[in-house]
Amino acid sequence: MEFDPFSLARIQFAANISFHILFPxxxxxxxxxxLYFRTRFTLSGxxxxxxxxxxxxxxFALTFAIGVVSGITMSFQFGTNWPGFMERAGNIxxxxxxxxxxxxxxxxxSFLGIMLFxxxxxxxxxxxxxxxxxxxxxxxxxxxxxxxxxxxxxxxGYTVENGVLMVGDWWxxxxxxxxxxxxxxxxxxxxxxxxFFVAGVSAWRARRDVDGPATWKVxxxxxxxxxxxxxxxxxxxxxxxxxxLAYQPAKIAAMEGVWETERGAALTLFGFPDExxxxxxxxxxxxxxxxxxxxxxxxxxxKGLDEFEGEHPPVAMVFWSFRVMVGVGLLMLVVSWWGAALxxxxxxxxxxxxxxxxxxxxxGWVAVLAGWYTTEIGRQPxxxxxxxxxxxxxxxxxxxxxxxxxxxxLLLYAFLLWSYIYTLAYMATKPSQSLTALAQAHDDQxxxxxxxxx
Amino acid sequence: MMEQWLPLFFVSVMGLALLVYxxxxxxxxxxxxxxxxxDDTQKDQMIAAIGPFWDANETWIVLGVGVLLIAFPRAHGIxxxxxxxxxxxxxxxxxxxxxxxxxxxxAHSDYKGLWNRLFFIGSLLxxxxxxxxxxxxxxxxxxxxxTYVFAFFIALALPALxxxxxxxWLFIKAEGDLHARAIYWARQTVLPMGLGIFLISIATPIASxxxxxxxxxxxxxxxxxxxxxxTFMAFSSIYWALQHPAVxxxxxxxxxxxxxxxxxxxxxxxxxYSIYPDIIINRLTIEETASSAASLRFAFWGxxxxxxxxxxxxxxxxxxxxxxxxxxxYE
Numbered sequence: 001m002e003f004d005p006f007s008l009a010r011i012q013f014a015a016n017i018s019f020h021i022l023f024p025x026x027x028x029x030x031x032x033x034x035l036y037f038r039t040r041f042t043l044s045g046x047x048x049x050x051x052x053x054x055x056x057x058x059x060f061a062l063t064f065a066i067g068v069v070s071g072i073t074m075s076f077q078f079g080t081n082w083p084g085f086m087e088r089a090g091n092i093x094x095x096x097x098x099x100x101x102x103x104x105x106x107x108x109x110s111f112l113g114i115m116l117f118x119x120x121x122x123x124x125x126x127x128x129x130x131x132x133x134x135x136x137x138x139x140x141x142x143x144x145x146x147x148x149x150x151x152x153x154x155x156x157g158y159t160v161e162n163g164v165l166m167v168g169d170w171w172x173x174x175x176x177x178x179x180x181x182x183x184x185x186x187x188x189x190x191x192x193x194x195x196f197f198v199a200g201v202s203a204w205r206a207r208r209d210v211d212g213p214a215t216w217k218v219x220x221x222x223x224x225x226x227x228x229x230x231x232x233x234x235x236x237x238x239x240x241x242x243x244x245l246a247y248q249p250a251k252i253a254a255m256e257g258v259w260e261t262e263r264g265a266a267l268t269l270f271g272f273p274d275e276x277x278x279x280x281x282x283x284x285x286x287x288x289x290x291x292x293x294x295x296x297x298x299x300x301x302x303k304g305l306d307e308f309e310g311e312h313p314p315v316a317m318v319f320w321s322f323r324v325m326v327g328v329g330l331l332m333l334v335v336s337w338w339g340a341a342l343x344x345x346x347x348x349x350x351x352x353x354x355x356x357x358x359x360x361x362x363x364g365w366v367a368v369l370a371g372w373y374t375t376e377i378g379r380q381p382x383x384x385x386x387x388x389x390x391x392x393x394x395x396x397x398x399x400x401x402x403x404x405x406x407x408x409x410l411l412l413y414a415f416l417l418w419s420y421i422y423t424l425a426y427m428a429t430k431p432s433q434s435l436t437a438l439a440q441a442h443d444d445q446x447x448x449x450x451x452x453x454x
Numbered sequence: 455m456m457e458q459w460l461p462l463f464f465v466s467v468m469g470l471a472l473l474v475y476x477x478x479x480x481x482x483x484x485x486x487x488x489x490x491x492x493d494d495t496q497k498d499q500m501i502a503a504i505g506p507f508w509d510a511n512e513t514w515i516v517l518g519v520g521v522l523l524i525a526f527p528r529a530h531g532i533x534x535x536x537x538x539x540x541x542x543x544x545x546x547x548x549x550x551x552x553x554x555x556x557x558x559x560x561a562h563s564d565y566k567g568l569w570n571r572l573f574f575i576g577s578l579l580x581x582x583x584x585x586x587x588x589x590x591x592x593x594x595x596x597x598x599x600x601t602y603v604f605a606f607f608i609a610l611a612l613p614a615l616x617x618x619x620x621x622x623w624l625f626i627k628a629e630g631d632l633h634a635r636a637i638y639w640a641r642q643t644v645l646p647m648g649l650g651i652f653l654i655s656i657a658t659p660i661a662s663x664x665x666x667x668x669x670x671x672x673x674x675x676x677x678x679x680x681x682x683x684x685t686f687m688a689f690s691s692i693y694w695a696l697q698h699p700a701v702x703x704x705x706x707x708x709x710x711x712x713x714x715x716x717x718x719x720x721x722x723x724x725x726x727y728s729i730y731p732d733i734i735i736n737r738l739t740i741e742e743t744a745s746s747a748a749s750l751r752f753a754f755w756g757x758x759x760x761x762x763x764x765x766x767x768x769x770x771x772x773x774x775x776x777x778x779x780x781x782x783x784y785e
Contacts, residue, residue, distance in 0.1 A: 062556040068509060069552035073545045075516055079523065080538045083531030090527025091749040098524040098753050101517050102760035109513045110764070110771055113506030117782050121774050167748040395535045405542045412546055416553060423561045 006394050008402040009081045012409060018369060019413045020074055023067030025368050028142055028187065029194030030060050031135040033221065038131050042124060051214040052221075056198065059427065061116050066416060068109065082383075084393025089165045089384055092158060092173055093148055100144035108137030139187070146186055150179035152384045153375070154247045165387065177247055181240035182375075188233045189371065192332060193364020195226035199339070200361025201428050203354040210431050219348060219357070223339035230333040237329070238293070244375075245294050248385060250308040251378035254318040256290050257283070260304040265290040270323070273315040278305070280319075313380040317373065325370035328363050335360055460754060461744040464525035465733065467757055468518050473722045475514035477619065477715055482508045484620020486551055486577025487613055488639055489570060496632045497570060501555065503627035503779040508555065510768060512548065524753045528743040529733045536595045540583040547579025559782075578613070585612030592658060592725070594735035604661055611650030615714070617643045618692075622711030625702045627779040637699045640710065644696055648689050651717065655682070658728065664736055665728045681724050688716035 034056055041049035075097070078086060086093065114122060114130035122130070157172025158165045167173065199222025205215045245252045252258075257268045257280045267290040271283030291300040305312050335356055342348045383390040482504045489497055504511075523530045534541060550572045558569035589605030590596075621640035628636060659666035669678060692713040695701050702709060733740045744750065 058560060062553075062560055065509070065552050065556045068512070069549040072512070072516055072548060075519060076534060076541055076545055079519075079530050079534030080541055083535045086523060086527040086531050090523065090530070091746045094520075094524035094527055094745060095749050095753040095756075098520045099756050101513070101520040102756050102764070105513045105516060106510060106760075106764045106768075109509040110767055112509055113771055114774060117506045118774060120780075166746050167752065170752055395531075395538070397535075397538055401539065405539075408542070408546060412549060416549070419553075419557060419561065423557060426562050427560060 003399060003403065005397055005399055005402055006391055008399060008406055009394050009397070010390065012402065012406045013077055013081050015406070015409055015413065016070065016074055016077060018372075019417070020067065020070040021368060021372060022365050022417075023063050023070065024138070024141070025190050025193050025364065026197055027060060027064045027067055028138045029190040029192070030056065030063065030197070031131075031138050032191065033194055033198060033225070034060060035131050035135050036221065037218075038128060042128060048212075048214040048217050052218050055214070055427075056218070057116065059201075059424065061112075062420070062423065064108075064112065066420060070413075081395055082390075082393050083395050085383060085388070088163065088388055088393060089152075091167055092151065092165055096144055096148040096151070096174070100141055104137045104141035104144065106137075108134045108141065111137070142186060142190070143183060146183045147174050147176070147179055150182045151176045153182070153379055154178040154243075155384050155387055160387075165384070178240075178243050181236065181243045185233070185236050185240050185371075188229050188236060189364065189368050191229050192226055192233060193368060195222045195229070195336075196332065196357075196360050196364050197362070198222040199226070199357050200359075200363075201424065203357035204361070204428050206349075207351070207354050207358070208429060210429065216348070220343055223336055223343060223348070223357070226332060226336035227340035230329070230336050233329060234333065237326075241294060244378075245302075248379060249303040250305070250312040251318065251375070252294065253303055253305045253308065254313050254315045254378055255322040255374060256294075256302065257315065257319050258290065258302050258304045260306045261301065262304060263291065263301050264288045264299045265302040267293065268319075271319075273319045275315055311381060313378050318378045321370045321373035321377065325367050325374060328367035328370065332360070332363060332367070457747045457750075460747065460750040461525065461740045463754065464521055464744075464750065464757070465740050467761065468521040468525070469722060469726055471514050471518035471521060473718060475511070475518055476615075477718050478507070478511035478514060480616045480718075481619040481623035481711075482511055483551070483577045483581045483613075484616035484618065485623065486573055486620075487581060487617050488620055488636075489574045489577070491639065492632070492635065496635065498781070499628060499632050499779065500624065501558070501573075502782045503624060505555065505782045506771070506775045508552075510771070512552070521757075525745055525750060526733055526740070526743040527745060529738055532734060532738070533591070533595065536597075537587050537590065540586045540590075544580050544583040544587070547576045547581075547583065550576030551580060552576070581613040581616050582609045585609035588612060592728075592735070593661060594737060600661055604657060607650070607657070608654060611647070611654060614643055614647040614650055615718075618647050619711070619714050622714050625707045625710055629778050633703075634699075637696065637702065641696050644693055648693075651685070651689075651721070655724075662728075662735065668728060678724075678727065681720050681727075685717055685720040688713040688720070 034053060037049050037053040037056065040046065041053060078093075078097075111130040111133040114127065115134050118130065119127055151173055154177045155165075156176045157167070157169040159168045160166070199219050202215045202218040202222065206219060241252070256265070257271060257273045258265055259278050259280070264287070266285040266287045268280055269284045269286065271280035271285075273280045288298045290302060292298050294300065294302060305315065339348065339353060339357070342350060342353055348354075379385055381389050381391070383393060485500050485504055489500060492500060519530070519534075522533070554569045554573035554576060558566050558573065561569060586605045586609040589608035590601055592608075593601040593604055595601075618640060621636045621643070624632060624636035625640075659669055669675065692710050695706075695709050695713070729735055731739050731741070733743055745753075
């Protein structure tokens with residue numbers, strides 16, 4: 001592979017965004033879960049919910065910090081790596097990113113302090129309010145960034161003057177055709193990811209019997225959350241696919257490996273797409289199913305890659321990313337429903353199930369990355385679909401410098417990811433401090449009364 | 455006729471955001487720079503003094519760059535492309551500093567020393583590269599020897615200002631030993647910082663003819679006199695307070711920090727006057743690079759409403775965490 005400045009800038013941005021997305025994906029969902037723990041405690045006074053909150057808020061803080069700092073990196077890279085994007089599409093992209101900073105970043109960053117450290121300084125009500133505002137902030141943040149991303153996929157509401165994109169109608173820009181699907185798909189992905197995350201880590205804790213009943217409450221919460229949202233996600237994914245077919249048929253053709261336009265297209269389950277011979281080798285196919293899924297008609301027409309000669313994405317990567325996402329999604333459905341059934345019959349202590357949950361801890365990350373690769377690689381060679389190509393907006397940096405910074409970033413990310421998982425494993429083996437303190441107080445009391453008795 | 459004012463409005467918001475960033479994240483970074491000099495208990499106290507605030511403090515630079523992007527996309531592209539390397543170093547520094555806050559208390563205690571060191575290294579990378587960027591920006595982002603020399607000196611001077619801000623913050627938040635240590639650190643730093651600001655003020659008009667022309671012509675020179683005079687007075691009060699540390703106990707503990715804020719404010723005003731109406735000196739004016747009116751109008755309402763709101767809740771949060779810092783506990 002030859003490393004020209006364009007592909008290096010691209011790899012660098014891809015590395016950055018892939019690393020970054022892992023953490024907000026967790027915090028957006030985790031925030032709602034924490035809010036749920038916090039509210040359950042306030043309503044019931046059951047201390048288990050409080051332990052659950054305290055244990056998970058620490059992990060939330062760590063995750064949030066990595067998300068924030070890698071996000072700042074991204075906000076700068078728009079300018080350092082793709083200056084042409086801001087020159088040509090800045091009129092639209094700028095304000096959307098600006099609103100994210102103004103309505104989301106400050107809100108979450110400011111109230112996070114109270115959420116994490118303010119418990120003794122504010123009333124329970126104010127603390128709950130701070131948690132709600134942080135949750136709202138993370139969700140607003142997803143709203144704006146997905147609005148911009150969706151607009152880049154399905155641009156509407158703009159005009160072109162001298163090659164520069166100008167604002168036509170803000171409403172059409174923000175609520176562009178793919179936005180509702182992408183936004184809901186991402187939020188649900190976030191809930192699923194964090195559902196499996198909390199259940200997975202807690203299953204690990206349960207197998208070592210740390211924290212007692214609080215751990216089981218968390219497992220139940222995570223599993224039931226996932227069991228509810230897994231089918232919702234499949235439904236949303238289907239709607240999203242139909243929307244993509246309408247606006248980005250080349251992406252669908254690559255996802256399904258359809259080389260030539262056909263009616264009654266078969267669904268390729270597996271295979272190896274080969275762009276030189278323009279065929280999918282060793283394909284396992286189900287007749288007519290692709291047409292049925294995508295057009296809801298057995299004889300529906302699917303446009304093939306032949307119609308987008310030279311302007312379609314790399315087929316194999318999109319084809320495979322899509323299958324990984326769907327595969328992991330289906331696995332999540334199976335495991336969460338199995339878990340829901342076990343919970344219903346009070347059998348969630350089954351070792352095999354706990355082991356399965358632990359294995360699935362980071363399954364959401366795999367699905368989310370695969371999903372983003374599908375949609376982001378799937379829109380190539382376009383940056384703003386049909387309007388602006390990535391290679392026309394790249395910065396002109398020397399190859400050596402890009403290579404150096406890329407290696408630095410990759411080392412940093414590998415180090416941080418390793419530290420994150422290592423620290424998580426360490427935290428998962430410890431009971432929460434308040435529980436230890438409580439147990440200590442109990443022991444002391446027992447000791448004192450024993451001494452008094454003797 | 456609002457339209458004509460929009461670019462000016464946004465350039466002011468951008469300047470304000472970057473000024474607030476330098477002051478607020480300045481004290482965070484300054485404390486990070488001082489970290490290796492403290493013992494283990496003091497390290498925890500120092501982090502506790504900035505723990506609830508750093509994240510929001512850091513967001514101001516995102517706002518500053520965000521406004522540059524919203525309102526002046528072409529300048530955003532040029533500035534960030536030219537400063538590619540220092541920006542990358544700063545980002546790596548901010549990443550290391552930011553994650554160390556959490557890792558140092560959450561990872562196994564064997565690694566606490568490592569994360570403390572990374573906290574320092576991150577702060578150092580961020581502070582020096584910010585100084586370098588400020589220096590090259592003042593020189594109009596020219597790639598020549600004099601720019602590099604100038605940038606190099608600001609890369610040394612800005613961390614000194616940050617250390618002073620860090621000490622100023624510790625006077626407010628810390629007690630006992632740490633308070634005394636902070637006074638010692640500040641006494642070591644105050645003269646180098648003062649000298650740095652003085653040299654930069656002299657060097658800027660020498661290095662840039664465009665800036666010299668603006669400052670040394672009557673009647674402008676007389677109108678501008680309050681800037682150096684106020685700076686000198688603020689510096690003198692800081693110096694005086696450090697020689698009389700009893701003043702910094704109790705109710706007047708904010709004195710040094712307030713003096714530093716004044717210096718930052720005066721420097722920002724001076725710089726703004728030097729650059730206006732350009733956004734990159736001698737290369738690009740604010741008018742030339744402004745976004746379309748439709749974009750600015752849309753962003754205006756959000757900014758005009760959100761920024762004061764951010765100010766209000768930031769004030770509220772500083773009140774909640776007011777007084778001397780207590781040990782940070784998640785439970």
